[in-house]
Amino acid sequence: MKTKTPLKQLKLSLPAQETPITSFLSASGTFQDGDLMLNQKGLRLKSADKATRQSDAKELDFQVKLEDLETVKVIGKGSGGVVQLVRHKWVGKLFALKVIQMNIQEEIRKQIVQELKINQSSQCPHVVICYHSFYHNGAFSLVLEYMDRGSLADVIKQVNTILEPYLAVVCKQVLQGLVYLHNERHVIHRDMKPSNLLVNHKGEVKITDFGVSAMLASSMGQRDTFVGTYNYMSPERISGSSYDYSCDIWSLGLVMLECAIGRFPYIQSEDQQSAPSYFELLAAIVGSPAPCAPSDQFSPEFCSFISACIQKDPKDRGTSSDLLKHPFIKKFEDKDIDLGILVGSLEPPVNFPR
Numbered sequence: 146m147k148t149k150t151p152l153k154q155l156k157l158s159l160p161a162q163e164t165p166i167t168s169f170l171s172a173s174g175t176f177q178d179g180d181l182m183l184n185q186k187g188l189r190l191k192s193a194d195k196a197t198r199q200s201d202a203k204e205l206d207f208q209v210k211l212e213d214l215e216t217v218k219v220i221g222k223g224s225g226g227v228v229q230l231v232r233h234k235w236v237g238k239l240f241a242l243k244v245i246q247m248n249i250q251e252e253i254r255k256q257i258v259q260e261l262k263i264n265q266s267s268q269c270p271h272v273v274i275c276y277h278s279f280y281h282n283g284a285f286s287l288v289l290e291y292m293d294r295g296s297l298a299d300v301i302k303q304v305n306t307i308l309e310p311y312l313a314v315v316c317k318q319v320l321q322g323l324v325y326l327h328n329e330r331h332v333i334h335r336d337m338k339p340s341n342l343l344v345n346h347k348g349e350v351k352i353t354d355f356g357v358s359a360m361l362a363s364s365m366g367q368r369d370t371f372v373g374t375y376n377y378m379s380p381e382r383i384s385g386s387s388y389d390y391s392c393d394i395w396s397l398g399l400v401m402l403e404c405a406i407g408r409f410p411y412i413q414s415e416d417q418q419s420a421p422s423y424f425e426l427l428a429a430i431v432g433s434p435a436p437c438a439p440s441d442q443f444s445p446e447f448c449s450f451i452s453a454c455i456q457k458d459p460k461d462r463g464t465s466s467d468l469l470k471h472p473f474i475k476k477f478e479d480k481d482i483d484l485g486i487l488v489g490s491l492e493p494p495v496n497f498p499r
């Protein structure tokens with residue numbers, strides 16, 4: 146069911162000016178990276194996400210200007226800001242607008258805008274597209290691809306556990322996104338967790354927020370205040386040691402295990418009411434043996450996959466490309482498992498249009 150909110154009565158909370166965009170335009174006034182073209186008139190996308198969305202790509206062949214976007218509703222809140230659903234007034238296309246409140250020095254802000262610009266040119270179907278980013282009045286705003294079924298966190302709230310065939314389909318897509326980030330973009334995500342894995346009605350799973358919060362946090366020297374949760378941090382990260390791409394693999398393993406068993410693996414039982422504190426987590430993640438999938442409840446392939454991810458020594462973890470070839474992923478590849486059916490049978494998250 147579509148929202149019945151009268152759009153005219155809603156106030157547009159977007160900044161009126163796009164000043165920061167000009168800070169990374171070339172002398173000719175145009176920034177071009179692959180199919181993404183940005184000039185004084187706004188953003189032009191010819192065929193972002195070619196691999197899977199030829200028809201969408203056609204639809205996206207227009208100029209996205211901020212003044213052409215209107216707010217539909219707030220769909221989410223994170224530790225850094227608010228996510229709104231916005232609609233393009235003329236073509237009706239929906240986007241997610243993420244606004245992160247942050248007053249920072251001009252120099253740092255310029256660096257961040259540069260980094261965000263690089264993030265914008267994603268050509269991977271398993272990474273959420275960032276169409277536009279800018280800084281205005283003490284806030285970063287990101288115009289993102291809208292994922293109409295919310296996040297994996299929303300999915301597990303409803304279903305509690307996800308069966309192995311569906312998990313394999315989710316996991317394969319996340320790994321494809323990670324191969325792209327790690328091998329092509331040379332980016333560590335740093336914040337892999339259920340709320341950063343987004344889902345749409347077609348059953349597509351895409352990674353979002355790569356590097357954004359970590360970058361903002363480290364640029365501000367406020368890493369601790371910006372981190373939403375330490376739950377999925379690998380032992381080397383939570384203890385402050387150096388880390389590499391393999392920290393994302395640890396987090397992916399924990400997320401998959403949580404989806405399979407229906408609780409965060411470091412919580413011993415469902416009776417445990419309160420979330421573990423930072424010190425409890427630190428002690429458990431660094432001091433206890435790594436969690437694993439119970440072999441009496443799950444297939445040997447799944448158990449082996451989880452233990453290829455959740456290894457305390459980063460060197461013992463598989464890489465994203467290795468794991469794409471793992472027997473757990475291969476097992477369901479030719480079985481035609483349609484995640485869209487599972488996702489389609491669920492209620493959209495509370496704040497999302499029905």
Ligand code: ATP
Nearest residue numbers: 221222223224225228241289290291292295340373
């Ligand atoms: P934290 O800020 O602590 O990392 P978070 O990831 O939940 O937590 P946000 O990234 O601000 O915080 O996202 C808040 C919620 O907004 C998400 O859980 C998701 O439901 C929704 N959301 C975020 N991005 C999109 C998007 N592109 N499309 C649809 N929904 C989104």
Ligand code: MG
Nearest residue numbers: 223340341354
């Ligand atoms: Mg997020």
